[in-house]
Amino acid sequence: MKKGIIFYIVMSVLWVKLLYPLELMAQDNVATQSQPNIIIKPEPPLGVPTPISLPDLGDVSSASLSEMEEVKLGDRIMREIRKDPDYVTNWLLYDYINQLGRQLVAGAREEKISGAAATGEFSPKFEFFTVRDSSINAFALPGGYVGLHTGLMGLTDNESQLASVLGHEIGHVTQKHIARGAGQGATSSILMLASLVLAIVAAKSNPGAAQGLAIGGQALAIQNQLSYSRDAEREADRIGFQILKATGFDLHAMPAFFLKLQKATGMMDSGIPVFVRTHPLTSERIAEMQDRVRIEGGQKTVLKNSLDFYLNQTIARFEQESLASQASFLKDYFQDLQSQANIIRQMQGTFGMCLLAIRDTKTSEAEKHLLKAKELSQRLSSLEVSSKTSEVFDITLGQIAIQKNNFSQAISLAQQTMANFPASKAAGVLLVQAHYASGNYQEGVAWLEQKTKVQRDDSTWWNYLAQGYEKLDRQSAYHVAIAEKYVDEGALPAAIKQLTIAKEISSTDYYQLSEIEARKRQLEMLYREELKENNKLPKL
Numbered sequence: 001m002k003k004g005i006i007f008y009i010v011m012s013v014l015w016v017k018l019l020y021p022l023e024l025m026a027q028d029n030v031a032t033q034s035q036p037n038i039i040i041k042p043e044p045p046l047g048v049p050t051p052i053s054l055p056d057l058g059d060v061s062s063a064s065l066s067e068m069e070e071v072k073l074g075d076r077i078m079r080e081i082r083k084d085p086d087y088v089t090n091w092l093l094y095d096y097i098n099q100l101g102r103q104l105v106a107g108a109r110e111e112k113i114s115g116a117a118a119t120g121e122f123s124p125k126f127e128f129f130t131v132r133d134s135s136i137n138a139f140a141l142p143g144g145y146v147g148l149h150t151g152l153m154g155l156t157d158n159e160s161q162l163a164s165v166l167g168h169e170i171g172h173v174t175q176k177h178i179a180r181g182a183g184q185g186a187t188s189s190i191l192m193l194a195s196l197v198l199a200i201v202a203a204k205s206n207p208g209a210a211q212g213l214a215i216g217g218q219a220l221a222i223q224n225q226l227s228y229s230r231d232a233e234r235e236a237d238r239i240g241f242q243i244l245k246a247t248g249f250d251l252h253a254m255p256a257f258f259l260k261l262q263k264a265t266g267m268m269d270s271g272i273p274v275f276v277r278t279h280p281l282t283s284e285r286i287a288e289m290q291d292r293v294r295i296e297g298g299q300k301t302v303l304k305n306s307l308d309f310y311l312n313q314t315i316a317r318f319e320q321e322s323l324a325s326q327a328s329f330l331k332d333y334f335q336d337l338q339s340q341a342n343i344i345r346q347m348q349g350t351f352g353m354c355l356l357a358i359r360d361t362k363t364s365e366a367e368k369h370l371l372k373a374k375e376l377s378q379r380l381s382s383l384e385v386s387s388k389t390s391e392v393f394d395i396t397l398g399q400i401a402i403q404k405n406n407f408s409q410a411i412s413l414a415q416q417t418m419a420n421f422p423a424s425k426a427a428g429v430l431l432v433q434a435h436y437a438s439g440n441y442q443e444g445v446a447w448l449e450q451k452t453k454v455q456r457d458d459s460t461w462w463n464y465l466a467q468g469y470e471k472l473d474r475q476s477a478y479h480v481a482i483a484e485k486y487v488d489e490g491a492l493p494a495a496i497k498q499l500t501i502a503k504e505i506s507s508t509d510y511y512q513l514s515e516i517e518a519r520k521r522q523l524e525m526l527y528r529e530e531l532k533e534n535n536k537l538p539k540l
């Protein structure tokens with residue numbers, strides 16, 4: 001975190017002078033580094049340097065962003081965050097947080113909260129993600145991206161408390177607090193935010209600078225720019241409350257969690273939690289929440305708590321301490337949970353032990369822990385959990401099945417999950433992994449070809465598809481898939497290069513050739529527009 005702050009200060013001072021030269025250098029670097037030989041064998045890593053593409057910030061002297069600018073800026077920041085090692089790529093956790101988030105957004109839409117509508121060209125996309133970080137924090141980025149630190153998930157006692165935090169962040173998005181420059185020091189905040197993002201991008205693309213800059217640093221620096229005013233906070237609280245009410249979560253959870261945060265503020269070694277620093281928390285705010293619950297909340301609502309909440313809390317903890325050097329610490333932590341009287345804690349500890357065993361490919365041990373965790377879950381009362389089924393158990397069993405070479409079981413578990421939850425990314429990944437592990441690349445590729453038709457903007461699928469094409473020795477198709485992966489990562493020149501290779505080695509199939517050529521022309525046009533936009537930025 002400290003590294004992030006220092007970096008931020010240094011870059012804020014330097015970016016004015018360095019941004020343009022760095023940008024040009026970075027373009028050169030990328031042009032030489034990402035040019036593969038005619039046929040690349042190993043699949044390029046996801047973190048391959050990408051050319052700089054700056055968002056069009058229009059008239060940067062104005063204090064607020066237009067909606068389109070906000071979306072572009074948000075996409076740009078998100079592309080950088082996805083490449084960071086602290087961006088959590090555990091798709092079970094991703095599925096959970098997005099399922100919960102989407103439920104809350106649907107509540108906001110039901111309540112007809114302005115700014116939450118799904119229609120309109122620049123309506124917020126709302127995507128939720130987790131960051132591997134023990135600090136207590138959650139934040140909204142321009143364009144409707146909401147990030148959650150794994151540490152905050154650990155602090156929540158129940159799903160309603162987690163929903164309170166997400167609801168509050170959704171409130172900042174729908175009320176356009178970022179675009180309206182509602183931060184403290186509003187006039188310069190948007191310009192500062194934009195410049196910070198550009199500086200980070202430039203620094204990351206320059207191999208000589210700021211190596212190993214963590215997402216925590218980036219996110220923190222960005223959030224400090226997004227520190228909200230008291231009025232904005234109260235407005236986000238009000239929206240968050242409406243959302244909780246519409247979705248049937250426990251309204252008492254909101255003041256309870258914020259009170260917990262306020263108490264934690266005095267007790268934490270690290271001082272004030274980041275969340276409290278960027279979302280100023282006052283006693284008046286908490287009192288207002290309590291009043292609202294008294295007036296509108298009525299009786300304490302029935303706890304709406306899924307089994308998934310507790311299991312994903314364990315996954316978050318596992319991801320947070322993901323280094324091999326932390327294994328013995330994690331083991332102690334999970335074993336301590338197992339020895340507690342509370343069945344939920346026992347289940348979480350046992351499931352944590354299962355995750356550790358899977359990582360060490362101790363397959364039979366993993367299976368034993370998973371069965372025990374499931375058995376414990378069945379002993380929970382309906383007051384403790386509202387639902388006893390969990391995607392987490394099924395997908396985890398599927399992961400164990402792959403380790404046991406029981407590919408057909410893994411495939412049927414993935415398909416079963418997809419039938420109940422079509423948007424599940426974890427199930428899709430399990431399905432592809434099972435097909436690939438069994439050597440059935442044809443099946444995996446066929447599924448991915450359909451998937452990438454409906455979800456073009458997720459580089460994960462293109463990455464798997466490229467792997468499959470390579471195994472099937474379909475070289476031209478391989479380069480086309482890599483090109484689309486680069487498009488999703490914002491690296492248009494690298495994508496165009498891949499399509500050039502694809503064309504050169506393509507068979508004489510006229511239809512295939514003309515398709516590649518058309519896509520290449522389209523990307524070249526997009527890139528020209530991008531350069532034109534960059535030129536509109538002020539020369540400093």
Ligand SMILES: [Zn+2]
Nearest residue numbers: 228233236279
């Ligand atoms: Zn806030």
